[in-house]
Amino acid sequence: xxxxxxxxxxxxxxRAAYPELKITVATQPMFKPFxxxxxxxxxxxxxxxxxxxxxxxxxxxxxARRLGxxxxxxxxxxxxxxxxxxxxxxxxxxxxxxHKGRNEKHHALGTGGHFEPLTHSVVRYCDVFRALGFxxxxxxxxxxxxxxxxxxxxxxxxxxxxxxxxxxAGKTYPEALRARLVELLxxxxxxxxxxxxxxxxxxxxxxxxxxxxxxxALFGKVRFAGEMDVMADEDCLISMxxxxxxxxxxxATPVVSIWGATHPNLGFFGWGSPLAHALQADMECxxxxxxxxxxxxxxxxxxxHAITPEQIIEKVAEIVR
Numbered sequence: 495x496x497x498x499x500x501x502x503x504x505x506x507x508x509r510a511a512y513p514e515l516k517i518t519v520a521t522q523p524m525f526k527p528f529x530x531x532x533x534x535x536x537x538x539x540x541x542x543x544x545x546x547x548x549x550x551x552x553x554x555x556x557x558a559r560r561l562g563x564x565x566x567x568x569x570x571x572x573x574x575x576x577x578x579x580x581x582x583x584x585x586x587x588x589x590x591x592x593h594k595g596r597n598e599k600h601h602a603l604g605t606g607g608h609f610e611p612l613t614h615s616v617v618r619y620c621d622v623f624r625a626l627g628f629x630x631x632x633x634x635x636x637x638x639x640x641x642x643x644x645x646x647x648x649x650x651x652x653x654x655x656x657x658x659x660x661x662x663a664g665k666t667y668p669e670a671l672r673a674r675l676v677e678l679l680x681x682x683x684x685x686x687x688x689x690x691x692x693x694x695x696x697x698x699x700x701x702x703x704x705x706x707x708x709x710x711a712l713f714g715k716v717r718f719a720g721e722m723d724v725m726a727d728e729d730c731l732i733s734m735x736x737x738x739x740x741x742x743x744x745x746a747t748p749v750v751s752i753w754g755a756t757h758p759n760l761g762f763f764g765w766g767s768p769l770a771h772a773l774q775a776d777m778e779c780x781x782x783x784x785x786x787x788x789x790x791x792x793x794x795x796x797x798x799h800a801i802t803p804e805q806i807i808e809k810v811a812e813i814v815r
Contacts, residue, residue, distance in 0.1 A: 496762070497615065498525045499740035501569060503633045503765045504619035505532055511630035518561060520554065520578075527719035528744060531639060537561065541574075548577045555581035563587060567622045590625035592618050599760055599784045606778040611759040618761070635766025638726065638746040645720040646710065651684025652814055655724070655731035655747070657738035659690045662786035664755025665734045668798055669698065675732070675803035680706035682807065683814070687712055687724055689731075689738050729814045732806060735786065739764040750809045754798040755788065757781035773809060775800035 498521060505517060509532060519529060520537040529536075537558055539545050545554050551574050558566075559582070568579045568591035579589040595612055602609045613621075617632055624630075656679065658667040667675070679686045680702075686709045688699040699711030712721055725731060725738075726745040733739040733749050735756045742749045743764040751764060753774040760781060763772065774780070775797045782788055790796075 495525070496737040496740045497570070499528050499737055499744060500616050500765060501619055502529050502532055502744055503616045503636065504569075504623065505529070505534060506636070507620060507630050507633035508623050508628060509533060512628060518558070518563065520558065524718060527722055528741075530719070530722075545574075548574070551575075551577040552581045554578055555585075558582065559585060559587070565589070565626050567626060568592065569619045569622050588626060590622050592622050594618065595761070602757070602760060603781055603783070604779060605781075607757055607759065607774070607776070607780055609759065612761045614761045614763065614765065616765045633765070636744055636746045642723045642726050642745075643720065644727065645716045645723055646687075649727045653685045653687065653728045654679050654683045654810065654814070655687045655689055655728040655733075655738075655742070657689035657731060657733040657736060659695045660734045660736045660786060662755070662783075663795060664783055664788065664790060664798075665736060665786035666798075667734060667752055667801075668795065671799065671801075671803055672698070673702070675806055676702045676706065676709060678803055678807045679732075679810075680709050682811075683729075684708060685710065687728065689721065689725075689733075730810050732810065733764075735762060739767075743767060748813045750806060750813065752798070752801055752806065753780075754795060754801075755781060755783045755786045755790070760784060771809065771813070773801050773805060 518535045518537050520539050522539050544550050555578050565588040566579050566582045568575045571591045583589045598612055620632055658672040660666045688702060688711050690699050690713055692713060696713045702709045703711040722741055722745055725742050725747050728747050730748045730750060731742040734752050739749050739751050743766055749764050749767050749771060751772045753772055757780060758772045777797055780797055
């Protein structure tokens with residue numbers, strides 16, 4: 495999901511350089527809010543239905559050809575997208591695909607962060623369009639939207655978002671630390687919004703909501719697009735290396751990002767965010783994983799415990815005055 499959330503930056507730059515170009519985004523319907531404000535069409539990818547298999551990707555390619563698609567930019571380069579672009583190529587349609595730099599990312603692991611920043615994913619997306627012959631500069635950071643809904647009311651005071659979760663333990667802020675951080679945020683700011691999903695994430699958020707009257711657990715109260723609307727009103731979002739960081743970049747909300755198993759220089763940093771807003775421990779074992787899925791070899795995720803709630807709130811205070 496985070497990969498999809500970075501794509502609108504590249505499309506924004508492409509659209510600015512080629513305002514007459516017809517752009518069709520093939521994506522799942524739930525991701526459409528990422529592209530609000532962009533003049534694009536959609537080809538819906540239904541992975542749980544007719545497009546779930548390789549044959550389904552060939553069917554999707556037939557749908558794309560009926561739309562009159564002239565070229566394919568594969569910014570995903572996985573088995574399904576490879577099948578899609580192969581079908582298009584066999585029918586004489588130009589294709590280009592992303593080069594993810596897997597080897598250089600692998601060689602950066604365990605270096606203690608002592609490596610040159612790798613090409614950002616947004617730039618890699620732009621390079622796919624350039625391979626098709628388009629010429630344009632890398633995108634500037636997004637700007638704050640001027641029109642959006644306010645599902646939780648008109649903003650009053652200073653609002654802070656907190657997204658402490660991820661799909662992997664190496665990118666999830668430990669429970670005791672995140673509870674302490676919510677306590678500090680609730681004492682200092684007017685409203686605190688906890689971004690997350692269901693299950694254990696929802697249970698934690700609702701526990702904090704019950705404990706502090708100015709804390710709101712967002713899951714179940716707003717839909718996906720509404721969550722981005724809330725982010726647009728936040729003065730700062732505290733996030734892990736997760737989709738929330740990229741969502742905030744789309745609405746130009748400052749982010750204080752927390753990095754454990756992964757590293758911002760691997761190319762997944764929030765587009766337009768200053769590196770000074772990233773908090774990470776100086777440890778020789780970092781980064782230990784490109785995407786955060788690898789278990790901690792020490793078993794304690796000490797890289798995350800090294801980043802204290804007090805450090806985080808101090809960094810937020812530098813942004814929100």
